[in-house]
Amino acid sequence: MKIKIGYIIVLFISISSYGQSLQEYLNIAENNNQELQAMHYKYKSALEKVNEEGSLPNTTIGAGYFVQEAETRVGAQKAKLSVSQMMPWFGTLEAKKESASFKADAQLNVIDLTKRKLFLNVKTNYYQLFELNVKESIIKENIEILKTFEDLALIELENNRATMVDVLKIRMEKNELSNKLSTVVENFKAKQIAFNLILNQEENLSVNIPKNIEIFEGVNSFQKEMISENPQLLKLDNLHSALEKSELATKKAGLPTIGIGLDYLIVENRAVENLLENGKDIIMPMVTLSIPLFSKKYISKQKQLNLEQKAVETIKVETRNQLVILFEKTMANLKNAEVSIKTQLDNIEQADQAQKVLLAAYETSKMDFEQLLEIQQLKLKFQFKMVTSEMEYAIQKSTLEFLTTTN
Structure with a gap:
């Protein structure tokens, strides 16, 4: 049998619906994912935290009535109104706002990371469906070929050029393929349900699967340095910056706090004629200074925040090392899969040539059904290896996108 055209062009092009179909599923997964929606609410909450941290402490307003009036030259004091506002040391509020802003950015990074993991999961299941779908087609094709072999063997049996053993071997091989087909079909159904559930949609919906997988020629565009943009x-960078700003805010919190205020005293008129400024109310501006004489807690808090920064730095080094290890492993797997695809293409072509030689010999001599079955089994193995390598290639490429691509 000839190699299907799809196996030849798979190294260069993909069907036009491939990218659109997969992208559509990614969009559905993103829109339907409850975890992502919850994280967006948390991000909005973190943004509101920035406004909270940038706000001044509550303004104090007071009012009092003199039960026993205090007499003054211009009259008795009847009531007192006051308002005061404490002001943190210069730059304290700004440092708190910046710390909250970095924490909000860190929450945005978490959203990006969650979305990347979701996309990788969708792609992985999508390509596993592709593998099962193509395997189903390959098995059906091979069953049809075996039916042709069976018909030939029956004809040869009538002409005493074959034995019943040859017919039975072909039938046994056909039964084995039918069993494999049943397994693949059931696995496809289960995987399709899992895929739909990942997308949070009706589990029995059919999935549009591509016939080919695009082999990406520009694998070198995935550079290890791009890992620095991984969420x-x-x-960790944003958390480190948030801790730095928190440390600065704590340091400033250990400095004096300034308060400004105003007292307004209501004075009653005296029953004295021609008294200068009789009953004149009193206005008294005030300034207060809160000095943290016992600042041990602020010093301790600064040390805590400094140690937390060092912890984040250590975690970042370890995280980057793990990402680099995964990058190198994934890149090696991708290149191995690419080589395997080309190798299996060559093997399938040679198996077809071997089949042609055996079939051509049928015209001049007795057909060797045992060799024909052997070649067909080899070709089936090569076809399975190829589609598995295609799936592996696509998954490894998706993993590289997870590691390096900036959304």
């Missing part, structure tokens, strides 16, 4: 590392 896992960006999150």
Whole structure:
């Protein structure tokens, strides 16, 4: 049998619906994912935290009535109104706002990381469906070929050029393929349900599966240095910056706090004629200074925050090392899969040539059904290896996108 055209062109092009179909499923997964929606709410909450941290302490307003009036030259004091506002040391509020802003950015990185993991999961299951779908087609094709062999063997049996053993071997092989087909079909159904559940949609919906997998020629565009843009590392950078600003805010919190205020005293008129400024109310501006004489807690808090920064730095080094290890492993797997695809293409072509030689010999001599079955089994093995390598290639490429691509 000839190699299907799809196996030849798979190294160069993909069907036009491939990218659109997969992208559509990614969009569905993103829109339907409850975890992502919850994280977006948390991000909005973190943004509101920035406004909270940038706000001044509550303004104090007071009012009092003199039960026993205090007499003054211009009259008795009847009531007192006061308002005061404490002001943190210069730059304290700004440092708190910046710390909260970095924490919000870290929450955004978590959203990005969660979305990347979701996309990788969707792609992995999508390509596993592709493998099962193509295997189903390959098995059906091979069953049809075996039916042709069976018909030939029966004809040869009538002409005493074959034995019943040859017919039975072909039938046994056909039964084995039918069993494999049943297994693949059931696995496809289970995987399709799992895929739909990942997308949080009706589990029995059919999935549009591509016939080919695009082999990406520009694998070198995935550079190890691009790992620095991975949200896992960006999150740690933002957390480190948030801790730095928190440390600065704590340091400033250990400095004096200034308060400004105003007292307004209501004075009653005296029953004295021609009294200068009789009953004149009193206005008294005030300034207070809160001095943290016992600042041990602020010093301790600064040390805590400094140690937490060192912890984040250590975690970042370890995280980056793990990402680099995964990058190198994934890149090696991708290149191995690419080589395997080309190798299996060559093997399938040679198996077809071997089949042609055996079939051509049928015209001049007795057909060797045992060799024909052997070649067909080899070809089936090569076809299975190829589609598995295609799936592996696509998954490894998706993993590289997870590690390096900036969304």
